[in-house]
Amino acid sequence: MTIKEIANCLDARVLCGEDRLDQSVTSACCSDLMSDALAFIHENAALLTGITNPHVVRTAGILDLKCIIFVRGKVPPDEVLEMAREQGLVTMTVNKTMFTCAGLLYDNGLRGAPMGWPCREEAVS
Amino acid sequence: MVHAEYDIQKGAYNSAGEASADIKRKLQQLGISPVTLRRVAVSSYEMEMNIIIHSLGGTMGLCVDKDWITLSSKDQGPGIEDVELAMSEGYSTADDDARSMGFGAGMGLPNMKRNADDFRITSQLGEGTQITITFKVM
Numbered sequence: 001m002t003i004k005e006i007a008n009c010l011d012a013r014v015l016c017g018e019d020r021l022d023q024s025v026t027s028a029c030c031s032d033l034m035s036d037a038l039a040f041i042h043e044n045a046a047l048l049t050g051i052t053n054p055h056v057v058r059t060a061g062i063l064d065l066k067c068i069i070f071v072r073g074k075v076p077p078d079e080v081l082e083m084a085r086e087q088g089l090v091t092m093t094v095n096k097t098m099f100t101c102a103g104l105l106y107d108n109g110l111r112g113a114p115m116g117w118p119c120r121e122e123a124v125s
Numbered sequence: 126m127v128h129a130e131y132d133i134q135k136g137a138y139n140s141a142g143e144a145s146a147d148i149k150r151k152l153q154q155l156g157i158s159p160v161t162l163r164r165v166a167v168s169s170y171e172m173e174m175n176i177i178i179h180s181l182g183g184t185m186g187l188c189v190d191k192d193w194i195t196l197s198s199k200d201q202g203p204g205i206e207d208v209e210l211a212m213s214e215g216y217s218t219a220d221d222d223a224r225s226m227g228f229g230a231g232m233g234l235p236n237m238k239r240n241a242d243d244f245r246i247t248s249q250l251g252e253g254t255q256i257t258i259t260f261k262v263m
Contacts, residue, residue: 032227033227033228033229033230033232034226034227034228034230035171035174035227035228035229035230035231035232035233035236036230036232038167038170038171038232038236039167039230039232039235039236039239043159043163049227051226051227053226053227054139054142055138055141055142055226055227055228056227058141058142058145058146058170059142059170059227061142061146061149062142062145062146062149062166062167062170063163063166063167064159064163
């Protein structure tokens with residue numbers, strides 16, 4: 001699913017990275033806990049979260065994510081958006097709950113990453 | 126061979142992640158594969174956040190040679206009372222400040238262990254905690 005398709009599906013307002021909407025994401029993860037995101041999210045994924053502090057962008061940078069979707073109508077402070085721009089991330093805000101966003105994306109074919117601990121097993125297989 | 130050491134302060138949330146971002150940059154410059162890079166980056170971020178959230182401050186180190194990448198941390202206390210319990214997924218003693226910023230899921234130590242090829246932790250209550258994790262360069 002392209003990020004543009006995600007934005008259309010969620011009726012989202014893109015906050016930064018408008019020139020990168022043609023990128024594809026292969027999965028999505030919903031979490032307000034960054035340690036859970038670090039444990040379970042795959043690369044090329046979109047993160048749906050209600051957290052708007054700099055740690056979300058730093059976590060996205062560590063994980064090489066493509067897109068952060070701020071749910072429940074949240075908009076991060078300007079300095080957080082500037083960090084996201086510098087990292088080449090697309091960010092958007094959606095005036096819907098996380099549950100509704102996840103349902104809409106799932107209905108349009110996007111799936112969560114397989115559970116388990118993928119990183120090490122993938123590396124040694 | 127690459128060596129780097131970073132001072133990490135207790136509660137330094139504003140600069141949290143900077144050491145890990147630098148480690149990731151260094152490894153990218155060395156041409157480390159994306160899969161290994163991701164495993165090290167996730168582990169270093171967890172290690173850095175653990176020092177910030179749980180310790181009185183400490184240091185974090187990176188050592189890279191031909192075959193291995195080693196991350197290490199040493200803090201000034203307070204030490205972990207029950208290391209086995211702390212290694213349980215979902216167990217966390219993070220305070221409200223850390224939780225309000227999205228940390229404290231209780232996945233830090235387990236996440237480091239699962240990403241690494243070797244994980245060692247020693248902790249002495251009242252003294253501090255040392256962690257050494259290694260990754261085979263692939």
